[in-house]
Amino acid sequence: MRGRLAQGIDDVREYERIAGFLKIARRALANNAFDGVLTTIGVLMGQYMVGIRDASIVIRIGVATSISIGISGLWGAYLAESAERRRELAELERISLTDLGETKIGRASRMAVIVVSLVDGLSPFVSSLIVLIPMFIAPLIGNILISYALSIAVALVSLFGLGMFLGHISGRSLIGYGLRTTVAGIVAIVITALLDTES
């Protein structure tokens, strides 16, 4: 069992070396988690402004949005990545005059599509659910307005965390990157709030 697991990990590492999907997946993770958090900020602000004070409605709309954004990420990435990978494999097959579908290269290419699609789909889905956590525990909190405020706070903290992740990748300032991504969230909140005062 352990031997098979170790072999499986070795295979994934080898496929990663061949197809180089880690970098793409990392980019997809940051990009799509960012999308998920910002979309949920919009959903929360919208619901707050139209006067929804029932956590179960917020959760339903929020989860529906998370599912849609997750499917959007998964589907879009699957189609784009598989088209790109097929083209690359076909080019390699044309040059080498060999069918590479059942070789290590073919399998690495298919694994790249699966990994990138899953990361693309799951990262916005999970990140938007994280932002909704205060709504899930709204009965414990007792006051829906506090849940709204906490959800926005969780969103801003998540954005800061994502920024730090990007800072870590680039080897630059974690705080600097964290602040940049957080500002995006604040901008979204302020613009949505301004729309409310004008209408």
Next chain:
Amino acid sequence: MGNLRRLVLDVLKPLEPTIVELVQLLADLEGVDGANISIYEIDRRVENAKVTIEGHDLRYEVITDVIEENGGAIHSIDEVAAGMVLIEDVITPQD
């Protein structure tokens, strides 16, 4: 049938997996004593490699399977040697 002792193949392979990985996979095969891969032409996506394998009992099918599994295409078999003693190519006056 006499045991295969040396095999020299002309292989066209993608740049990944690298020859470092491929040569180790070949060297690990049963009956192989050593392997060498040298690149004589390199392109944007593929490279031409001369694969030399020596051993006491080489299995041709297993070797070709490993090369093909790693995306290589065998273009030609350039040299083979089999038997109890490893016989080198003999230079004759015609050469």
